[in-house]
Amino acid sequence: MTELTMITEVSTTQKAVAITFDDGPNPIYTPEVLEIFEKAEGKATFFMIGEQMKDQPGIVKLAAEQGHEIGNHTYSHPKLSALTPAECLAEIESNEQIIRELTGQAPVVFRPPYLDYNQDTISIVESKGYSMIGALNLEAQDWEQPGVEHILSASRKSVRNGSILIFHDGYGDRSQTIQAVKKLVSELKSEGYQLLTVSELLNLA
Numbered sequence: 001m002t003e004l005t006m007i008t009e010v011s012t013t014q015k016a017v018a019i020t021f022d023d024g025p026n027p028i029y030t031p032e033v034l035e036i037f038e039k040a041e042g043k044a045t046f047f048m049i050g051e052q053m054k055d056q057p058g059i060v061k062l063a064a065e066q067g068h069e070i071g072n073h074t075y076s077h078p079k080l081s082a083l084t085p086a087e088c089l090a091e092i093e094s095n096e097q098i099i100r101e102l103t104g105q106a107p108v109v110f111r112p113p114y115l116d117y118n119q120d121t122i123s124i125v126e127s128k129g130y131s132m133i134g135a136l137n138l139e140a141q142d143w144e145q146p147g148v149e150h151i152l153s154a155s156r157k158s159v160r161n162g163s164i165l166i167f168h169d170g171y172g173d174r175s176q177t178i179q180a181v182k183k184l185v186s187e188l189k190s191e192g193y194q195l196l197t198v199s200e201l202l203n204l205a
Helices: 029-040 050-055 057-065 085-103 119-127 148-156 175-190 198-204
Strands: 016-022 045-048 069-072 164-168 194-196
Touching: 016 175, 016 198, 029 057, 029 175, 045 050, 050 057, 050 085, 057 069, 057 085, 069 085, 069 198, 085 119, 148 175, 164 175, 175 194, 194 198
Parallel strands: 016 045, 016 164, 016 194, 045 069
Antiparallel strands: none
16 A cells, blocks of 8 residues: 655646645634735635534635635544544544535545644545645744744745645634735745645646
């Protein structure tokens, strides 16, 4: 069996990146992200949590209608390596069901909470046909609210053709993230980068 690897970038000659957001949808920050991408005529990928989607179904539908990708980030954001295989499968499948109900489409990309997984997780994710998605700019650590400039400079270092970048639009105060992403998106556009969903980026490989 081939080892399923965490995809952090795609090998492509095209100037394109995928910007992703975890832990939403959030009633304040997710709409702000949608606005940034609408102005930039770009697409993002949202790794949403089932519990949050149940609270904010309208935002999920809006994101999907605007052409953004909704990825699976489990139902309740647990550390998957601490669960039994059955519990892990339930976390993934219950989230899948909500995404399907709200968007009419099944998710095809998966990001494990805390980027934490084990061999059981890999087997389950593989058997369900997901691509497991990481990111290059983990040093940005936007979830720690390290300051807009830190988020920006660490993310800029990770920008190249085919990069996948991670940010958070859920859980806690995400205003630093929004400010950083606004600047970064504007810079990327002026440099000629296309802002694609993860699945669109994977198709370039």
